[in-house]
Amino acid sequence: MTDDASGWGAGVGDEQALDGAFSFAVQATSGRARAGRLTTPHGEVLTPCFMPVGTKATVKAVLRPALEALGAQVVLANTYHLYFRPGADLVRAHGGLHRFMDWPHPILTDSGGFQVFSLSDTRIVGDDGVEFSSVYDGSRHLFTPALAMEVQEALGADLVMSFDQCAPGTLDRDEIACAVERTTRWADECRAVQTRADQLLVGIVQGGVDEELRRRSAAQLLALDFGAYAIGGLSVGERDDQMLATVELMDELLPADRFRYFMGIGDPRGVIEVIARGVDLFDCVLPTRLARTGSAFTSEGRLNLRNARFADDLGPLDPACDCSCCRHYTRAYLRHLVNQREIAGMQLLSEHNLRVLVRLCERARQAILAGDFERFADEVRGRPDVADANERRTFQ
Amino acid sequence: MTDDASGWGAGVGDEQALDGAFSFAVQATSGRARAGRLTTPHGEVLTPCFMPVGTKATVKAVLRPALEALGAQVVLANTYHLYFRPGADLVRAHGGLHRFMDWPHPILTDSGGFQVFSLSDTRIVGDDGVEFSSVYDGSRHLFTPALAMEVQEALGADLVMSFDQCAPGTLDRDEIACAVERTTRWADECRAVQTRADQLLVGIVQGGVDEELRRRSAAQLLALDFGAYAIGGLSVGERDDQMLATVELMDELLPADRFRYFMGIGDPRGVIEVIARGVDLFDCVLPTRLARTGSAFTSEGRLNLRNARFADDLGPLDPACDCSCCRHYTRAYLRHLVNQREIAGMQLLSEHNLRVLVRLCERARQAILAGDFERFADEVRGRPDVADANERRTFQ
Numbered sequence: 001m002t003d004d005a006s007g008w009g010a011g012v013g014d015e016q017a018l019d020g021a022f023s024f025a026v027q028a029t030s031g032r033a034r035a036g037r038l039t040t041p042h043g044e045v046l047t048p049c050f051m052p053v054g055t056k057a058t059v060k061a062v063l064r065p066a067l068e069a070l071g072a073q074v075v076l077a078n079t080y081h082l083y084f085r086p087g088a089d090l091v092r093a094h095g096g097l098h099r100f101m102d103w104p105h106p107i108l109t110d111s112g113g114f115q116v117f118s119l120s121d122t123r124i125v126g127d128d129g130v131e132f133s134s135v136y137d138g139s140r141h142l143f144t145p146a147l148a149m150e151v152q153e154a155l156g157a158d159l160v161m162s163f164d165q166c167a168p169g170t171l172d173r174d175e176i177a178c179a180v181e182r183t184t185r186w187a188d189e190c191r192a193v194q195t196r197a198d199q200l201l202v203g204i205v206q207g208g209v210d211e212e213l214r215r216r217s218a219a220q221l222l223a224l225d226f227g228a229y230a231i232g233g234l235s236v237g238e239r240d241d242q243m244l245a246t247v248e249l250m251d252e253l254l255p256a257d258r259f260r261y262f263m264g265i266g267d268p269r270g271v272i273e274v275i276a277r278g279v280d281l282f283d284c285v286l287p288t289r290l291a292r293t294g295s296a297f298t299s300e301g302r303l304n305l306r307n308a309r310f311a312d313d314l315g316p317l318d319p320a321c322d323c324s325c326c327r328h329y330t331r332a333y334l335r336h337l338v339n340q341r342e343i344a345g346m347q348l349l350s351e352h353n354l355r356v357l358v359r360l361c362e363r364a365r366q367a368i369l370a371g372d373f374e375r376f377a378d379e380v381r382g383r384p385d386v387a388d389a390n391e392r393r394t395f396q
Numbered sequence: 397m398t399d400d401a402s403g404w405g406a407g408v409g410d411e412q413a414l415d416g417a418f419s420f421a422v423q424a425t426s427g428r429a430r431a432g433r434l435t436t437p438h439g440e441v442l443t444p445c446f447m448p449v450g451t452k453a454t455v456k457a458v459l460r461p462a463l464e465a466l467g468a469q470v471v472l473a474n475t476y477h478l479y480f481r482p483g484a485d486l487v488r489a490h491g492g493l494h495r496f497m498d499w500p501h502p503i504l505t506d507s508g509g510f511q512v513f514s515l516s517d518t519r520i521v522g523d524d525g526v527e528f529s530s531v532y533d534g535s536r537h538l539f540t541p542a543l544a545m546e547v548q549e550a551l552g553a554d555l556v557m558s559f560d561q562c563a564p565g566t567l568d569r570d571e572i573a574c575a576v577e578r579t580t581r582w583a584d585e586c587r588a589v590q591t592r593a594d595q596l597l598v599g600i601v602q603g604g605v606d607e608e609l610r611r612r613s614a615a616q617l618l619a620l621d622f623g624a625y626a627i628g629g630l631s632v633g634e635r636d637d638q639m640l641a642t643v644e645l646m647d648e649l650l651p652a653d654r655f656r657y658f659m660g661i662g663d664p665r666g667v668i669e670v671i672a673r674g675v676d677l678f679d680c681v682l683p684t685r686l687a688r689t690g691s692a693f694t695s696e697g698r699l700n701l702r703n704a705r706f707a708d709d710l711g712p713l714d715p716a717c718d719c720s721c722c723r724h725y726t727r728a729y730l731r732h733l734v735n736q737r738e739i740a741g742m743q744l745l746s747e748h749n750l751r752v753l754v755r756l757c758e759r760a761r762q763a764i765l766a767g768d769f770e771r772f773a774d775e776v777r778g779r780p781d782v783a784d785a786n787e788r789r790t791f792q
Contacts, residue, residue, distance in 0.1 A: 056732070056733075056736050056738060057729070057732070058733060058738050058739075058740040060738065060739055060740070061739040061740070061743075063740060063743055063744070064724070065461065065462075065720075066461075085732065085735065085736060086707070086728065086731075086732040086735075090707070090708060090728055090732075093708070093710060093728075094710060094726065094728070094729070100726075100729055101729065102724040102725055311482070311486070312486060312489070314489060314490060324461075328460070328498040329498055330490065330496075332482065332486055332489075332490070333453070333490070333496055333497065335482075336452070336453070336481065336482040336486075337452075337454060339481070339482075340452050340481060342452060342454050342456065343454075343456055343457040343739060343742060343743070344454040344456075344457070344459060346739060347457075347459055347739070347743075348459070
């Protein structure tokens with residue numbers, strides 16, 4: 001059933017107890033691809049797994065019954081946004097995000113680091129943290145590793161992220177090197193101030209697309225012995241071949257018995273390629289954001305429902321899809337909803353696009369368990385939706 | 397179980413076969429209030445019944461699973477809007493609205509008459525029909541009784557409405573009298589051109605709040621022997637006491653064995669008062685429109701969730717409500733969603749507001765079946781949500 005277990009650490013099938021109530025087991029590998037099982041205080045996550053993004057404690061336009069129906073296992077919520085609105089104290093008063101947003105299954109919060117860097121033009125990065133202007137009212141704030149942990153402990157997600165400095169591969173090497181050092185220092189600080197045993201702290205590897213810096217960052221973070229590792233600083237403007245080479249390097253460097261989370265990838269092609277390189281978990285706003293503009297992933301490629309050619313199309317959005325949208329509605333109806341700016345259009349396309357990624361992961365997992373992932377991946381790579389020029393991918 | 401059966405026609409419990417595949421039975425009365433059962437080709441409607449509005453073939457922000465869960469039995473779709481977008485031919489090509497919008501239960505379409513009058517400043521009313529400018533592109537169009545029927549037959553709803561001239565009680569008496577005559581002539585024309593036996597054509601009584609004109613309109617329409625009657629021209633600016641007096645008059649004039657549809661009422665107080673005066677069916681955009689502005693019907697009165705006093709409120713939106721929103725979320729969470737303009741806020745408040753009206757009808761029906769409606773109505777009238785000044789009702 002399995003062919004190899006790359007890297008060091010526990011072999012296939014060994015259950016690895018992580019911090020507190022967590023465990024992770026690689027159940028099978030096929031090439032570098034891994035099928036795993038993550039256990040958290042709020043249930044299991046079978047990997048590879050795409051994680052819908054619920055930035056402000058709601059996956060936009062998709063409520064819990066629909067999320068459960070489409071097979072979502074874990075959702076991501078955003079520390080930066082929730083810190084400002086409605087504030088972490090309110091979420092804590094609810095007993096945490098699970099009750100606040102009515103999602104009794106696993107939740108991951110990011111650390112706020114990415115937004116601190118991406119949402120402010122006037123940030124000042126120091127060794128202690130980052131000073132920046134809030135997108136909500138322009139007020140100045142200082143985010144530190146300790147504050148990121150304090151907020152994440154109040155939010156109460158199962159998986160929490162260390163506070164990092166996201167350094168795109170397009171920056172100068174010196175800047176990336178500096179970000180690697182800060183990220184390690186901050187990760188150490190996060191680890192030091194963590195008080196909750198029911199949250200698994202994930203260390204984030206930086207280093208852009210520079211092999212030496214990635215090796216350095218990984219070595220420093222491995223020395224801190226995190227329960228899981230994230231690959232940060234990718235999908236932020238670098239070339240796709242550089243991104244994939246870096247993911248391959250990470251697969252070699254990261255311990256095989258900890259799950260790996262790629263931060264920010266959600267197009268079908270990208271998802272297949274990072275699964276093929278040993279990634280277990282990933283997230284992206286792309287499926288729901290595209291849906292709100294009227295676009296859908298389909299087996300014919302990415303379609304924009306505003307297009308006049310769908311005006312009389314009585315077929316389903318994607319005959320190959322098993323989601324509620326594709327089983328009950330026609331393209332012509334969806335086009336009508338999108339053109340009339342009806343909320344139902346956003347609801348249905350969001351459900352569909354999320355289901356496409358969840359199903360892709362489910363099928364990838366089956367292929368890995370069957371020891372047949374490479375054949376499956378090649379089949380997927382040949383599909384129009386994955387080869388689609390819209391995906392703007394430069395994979396060879 | 398019942399106390400009387402007002403008016404002439406079939407007594408309580410007699411099943412009255414209407415046109416084609418339809419039947420209606422008054423199962424019980426309590427005072428003037430009636431509990432009935434309407435049978436249509438797409439299932440039964442137990443009355444009194446509030447009908448959610450799906451103007452453009454979608455109840456805004458509420459998909460079928462949620463509509464079914466909250467107990468919606470029949471929805472209304474809008475001939476005017478669907479005629480322009482996406483066009484009746486496309487809906488017919490789907491096999492009608494039931495498949496187009498994925499609602500396999502009963503559907504009612506209005507005739508377009510109300511929008512022709514309310515959505516155009518430059519209409520020209522003639523004896524043949526109404527010329528007006530489309531809200532979509534300003535183009536000029538002529539709606540006639542024959543066209544209204546042709547479009548409604550293409551849309552394929554179970555219940556269809558005659559094309560009428562809506563004449564508010566605030567107009568001059570001569571204008572209202574003229575509208576009564578036109579409405580009768582047009583109703584006769586609608587009846588003459590109807591070809592589908594699987595649609596029940598509902599005649600609309602006009603006459604403003606003038607007793608003599610109402611009597612005249614009712615007599616003329618009764619002579620045409622419609623399978624059911626609607627009370628039009630109310631809830632359009634007249635005083636509430638005038639409106640209710642007119643509904644009482646209608647209760648005396650309309651046959652007891654046909655269902656009565658009050659067009660356009662959807663606040664809890666108004667709903668109770670028209671049920672108390674023998675109305676079986678009603679609709680309104682108010683519950684879903686209010687929801688999209690962050691407002692909710694609750695047992696404390698109408699609440700706007702934007703209000704800062706809900707910022708830390710960990711209680712349910714309405715502890716007396718059994719809807720999904722009230723069972724799973726706090727007011728503080730809902731306020732967060734509304735303030736952040738999250739679609740989930742519109743979804744949840746729409747479901748809640750619709751459930752409030754559906755549940756009010758369910759409870760009214762139980763009270764009628766128990767012969768106890770007046771006691772129930774008095775209890776409801778005393779509730780803050782019903783006595784609320786926000787309802788802007790002038791009932792005595």
